Amino acid sequence: MGQKDIVEKNLEDYNDVFSDIVNGFVFCGKRTVKSRDLRSLKVRSQYKADKGSLHEEERDNAKYWSVGKVKIAILGLENQTNPDKDMPFRVIGYDGAAYRSQLLDENSKGRCPVLSIVLYFGESRWSGPRSIKEMVEIPEGLEEYVNDYKLHIFEIAYLTEEQVKLFRSDFRIVADYFVQKRKNKTYIPSKKTIKHVDAMLKFMSVMTGDERFLEAQKVKTTGGEPNMCEILDQVENRGIQKGIKLMQGENDVLRAERDAALAEIAEALTEKAAALTEKDAALTEKDAALTELVQKEADLARAMELLKKHHIAFA
Template sequence: MGKKDLTGKQLEEYADVFVDIYNHLLFEKEYLQEKGLQNDATQSVYHSENGEIRFQDRDIIKKYNDGTNYVIANFGIENQAVIDKTMPIRVMHYDASGYHKQMKEKAASVYPVITIVLNLTEKRWTAPKSVHELVTMNEKMKQYVQDYQIKVFDIAYLPDKIIESFKSDFKEIAYFLKRKRQGKNPFDSTRKLKHYREVLEFMSAFTQDKRYRELGIAYLEEVEKKGGEVTMCRVADALVNQGISQGISQGISQGIQQGIQQGMELGRKEGFLDGRIQMLADLGYQTEDIVEKLHVSRELVERVIYEHPYDDI
């Protein structure tokens, strides 16, 4: 299992996040309850075509019951950081393994196995969503080939109405991915995060930007210790501080080169401000947003962004 899949699993393992995803993406109503969930083994063993024993890992799978003594269904989530055209076959294999497990355990009754796929890329899922779409065959043959269809959700393209229906921290993940794709400020939220460590790990893995994890978590832990609310806006604050530090260092260096104290002070001030501007731009803030947030001129913002970008940020 890849690092991105593991990171997504950390957040989705929480019952409030798991039921939130299923209720508002698949069922479109409050169907699952947190208390009905039970973790199930994500790893299974099977025999390959040549007879070798192989292990199969799923991202996340949970059993569910509605308060009775028997399981109603197995629900799974597969996170995709890349678009995989073989996904219908993979999901079919996952689900078949779930049914096979029930047979081995000699379950009194067979319950359904359901899997949904979360497309976490910035592109729409254009790959096959069924076996019929994947397999090359003529129309006459199609009637004899069993089809297997999968449910794929393009998270970065969800309508705001659906994203607003989420009650867990997955709302922030959905808005983050969507706004990032749109080139908007992905941190424009003051909603309190419940699982902020897992949210930042998720963002760090799926954007391949380690600053979310290395800078964001430590900063938010300090905010929490001081009694402050942990929000996505606070995440932006943590990353902006990185820009400030880099800007100050660059400014001091420029001042030293001028060889006078006045130059050092000027370089310090300019580097401080340039660092904040560049980091906000790096986080997805538009020019107008930066002007309003920092109370600076549009000309200054455009100079920093377009003329002197920091390559190492």
């Protein structure tokens, strides 16, 4: 079972969200299905793989809808982010398994219909088949004898504003997000309060890939039910604070690097100054020796001059 399926179940498994989705799409917003009248149901379909091994698939979400002791229907939700060329086969398998479960239930009193809807969250239109007959080639003469099975697909990103307003649960925020992103490529957060905050944020982070929702899961909201605007504002503020800390850290690193560079320069200058001082001392010593030599030569010249003056010659 994929990660997206799991988070979708966490959100849609809440009866208020599930009933709201069914009421919005099936009953045009009328509060026909009550959350208190829903009971979770696990529906699995079995099939044989290429090597004959038995495999089992569990549908995304299914619930019994009953009023009192009277069963009304089995309702199923399937979620898709991309068109699936095998979707009609999958749904008929799930629905068939739901009918079979009633057949095998000895304690069941009365049979009820099975209704499945597919919620498609892609940005483009659904391009996959919508019925069994679109998937198979029917030989001539058999058309009227082959039963069809049609999907009820709802393209969330292409809902109208009026359709979005039909929803009253957290699903309205979900629908509003996908509609806005499809139309404007941007999202202005809704001020509608969120009831199931954690499930909503997990759903949005996985389904949209928007890291703000992932970051929002780490943000502690204040008391009460927050709205998406407040949550994303807190995420932004958290990001600003992290940015400030990061800049402070970078400044500390820069200061340390600057101080190290200055210390290195100072050490080099000190060594150079010492070398110059040593060189100056050597030059001074050399100058002194040269001065002494010049003085000696001058003294010798004067002595020779005196000897010559007094006619004193060396042997």
